[in-house]
Amino acid sequence: MKLKSDFLGLLYSRGYFNQCTDLVKLDQLMSKECVIAYIGFDCTARSLHIGSLMQIMILRYLQKCGHKPIVLLGNGTTKIGDPSGKDKSRIVLSNSDIQENTLGIRKVLEKFIVCGDGVSDALLVYNAEWLDKLNYIDFLRNIGRHFSVN
Known part of the structure; x- marks a missing residue:
């Protein structure tokens, strides 16, 4: 398959995707404009696990092909607690643990992508920069823990 977009061509050649909705239009867009892509991680551990590598590599390739990644670190939503397991109460981390985890995850990300002010x-x-100001985290911690999302 011949693609105009360096990014999609790279992903396709490496077997990163099998099918795509309207590949022709996406290819046209990505070959003409800077496209923005996003991923988010809650800061529940000091590092990321291997399951995050594919998404990080896709952002790396996106960046190398001239597009712009956005990475959201959920240091605010982490304050609610980790819902892993779903059969117990959420484990609530201390602010210092969340801060340490946030720094650790940022270090991992910076090994793969360049963060800064460039195009x-x-x-x-x-x-946390906006959620803390809303008192939303306190609400979810105190009230939300009484409700299941299952």
Whole structure:
């Protein structure tokens, strides 16, 4: 398959995708404009696990092809607790643990993508910057824990 977009051509050649909705239009867009893509991680551990590598590599290729990644670190939503397992109460981490985890995850990400102010540099944002101001986290911690999302 011949693709115009360097990014889609790279992903296709490496077997990163099998099918795509309206590949022709996406290829046209990505060959003409800077496209922005996003991924988010809650800061529940000091590092990321192997399951996140594919998404990170896709952002790396996106950036290398001149597009702009956005990475959201969920240091605010992490304050609610980790819903892993779903059969127990959420484990609530201390603010210092969340801060340490956030720094650890950022270090991992910076090994793969360039963060900064350049045109295709990744924009790294922290959701605590706006969630803390809303008192939303306190609400979810105190009230939300009484409700199941299952």
